[in-house]
Amino acid sequence: MAGSTLGNLFTITTWGESHGAAIGVVIDGCPAGLSLDEEDIQIYLDRRKPGQSRFTTARKESDKARILSGVFEGHTTGTPISIMVENTDQRSRDYGKIKDCYRPGHADYTFDAKYGFRDYRGGGRSSGRETIGRVAAGAIAAKILRQLGITITAYTRSIGDIVIPENEYHYDQITENALYMPNNDYAARASDYLAECIRKQDSSGGMIECAITGVPAGIGEPVFHKLDAALCSAVMSIGAVKGVEIGDGFQAAAALGSNNNDSFRLDAGKLTKATNHSGGTLGGMSDGSPIILRAAVKPTPSISQPQDTVMRTDCQELTDTTIEITGRHDPVIVPRAVVVVEAMTAVTVLDLLMRNMSSRLDSLIKFYRS
Template identity: 70%
Template structure:
């Protein structure tokens, strides 16, 4: 299988299946000298792991990170970093009824058609559990970015019809509710909506918003390697994400240039913008303001209602999906969005180091 490697200079390769022995990632391109421990990674994994509330799967996984290489005496060595997370609570018997039946909304049919064989235990490689490895790598990328003054914060903007208005954001409340909303009041409304979904054996989608601060100007390239294009690819590589927008996003289709353009001015010797409709990216490059983007997450496809489908032999049938599933993917996907953004931005920062001769000479001490 191709397609499990992401990035150019800061490169990650994830491996493992939902019901295999474990999930892991190999990180290549991490600079030597970064202070790194398993605890640094665990903070991120704890935000993604199952069993956190009534709105997540009942699967019990400690998701303990184990660093197997690339770190010595608490610092990275510059060699590949290998991180393992062992699976502990697999119940493959829950998936016996789908061995020869395709689940609606999943990759069962397409995977079978492509490879002629699939791991039906929880989706195998197509399972959302693969994102565990991305989060482990994202923790490393985020730590490097923080030392460079760049921070990334994602949160739940909407669950189903319940959306937090921007003028009612309370960032300090994000970690005070189980769905990571920047408003406890709206989190209560969203929770009530989710409880109704659970009662009806149904699921919900939502929107994750992400904000990047501290970005220098000029990160990203103008044609095929645009910053926003790379962020879009990163977000859409997350299995449940079906939409991406940056800045005003789709709202730009219903506005005018006189409104949508972000006017410039100089303040305290720096060029800044009066507004940020562009979401922090102009011409594919960061413009120094906050990068703001959103990812639309589909409802969990595994629901307990009877659904029409077909067998591997093409026979029409009906199925009820068994097992332990999240009624909403959004809360656990918040840190996945944050991690993929960190990996993408760090990789582009490394690439940017070769953009100008004067900076290259200065780096190697040959500037005269």
């Protein structure tokens, strides 16, 4: 199976299935000398693990990270880092009755079309549990970025039609509610909305916003490997994400150049922008402003309502049928996906920072002749 690796210099390869023995990631290109232990990774994994609230799946997984290689005496060695998380609460029997059905909104049909075979237990590689490897790698990337003065903050901007206005963000409240929203009042309203979704055996989507600060100007490539294109590609690779925008995003289509352009100005001798409609990128490169990214997350496709679909019979013929999906599923994916967006952003920015080290001769001279 191709397509499980991301990055050029700082690369990650995720492995494992939802109902297999374990799931994890191999990280290559991490510099030697980084202080790292399993707790650094666990902090991130705890933000995405199941069973955190009534709005997440009841699957009971501790999601304990185990570092298998690449760390010695508390520091990275420069060799590949392998991280494993065991699956301990698989209930494959939940999927036995629908193993021949193509679940609406899932990758069942496309996996069958591509490989002629699929792991029906929770979706296999297309399961949300695959993101464990991404989050573990993102924890390492984020720790490196913090040493460079770069911080990444992701949060839930909206659930359904409940959207927090930007002037009502309170970042200190993000971890005070189960939905990771930067406003507890809006989180309470969203909770009531989700409770109604559960009552109706339905699910909801939402929007995740991510702010990256401290990235110097000039990171990213001006043609095929633009910073915004790389970020969108990485975040769009998260299974439930159906759209990504940078800055004003799709609103820019209705704007005028006179109000969409960000004017430059000097502030204490430093070049800055008066506004940030571009979301921190210009020409595919960072401009020194905060990078603002948003990801649209679809409603959880596994719902208990009857749904029309198609199944494959014992004779390998296709026939119409109706299914009702049972088992343990999140009524909303957004809260647990917040840290996944953060992780993919960290991995992407770090990889581009490393690539940027060779863009200027004076940087090479400074590094090798200092």
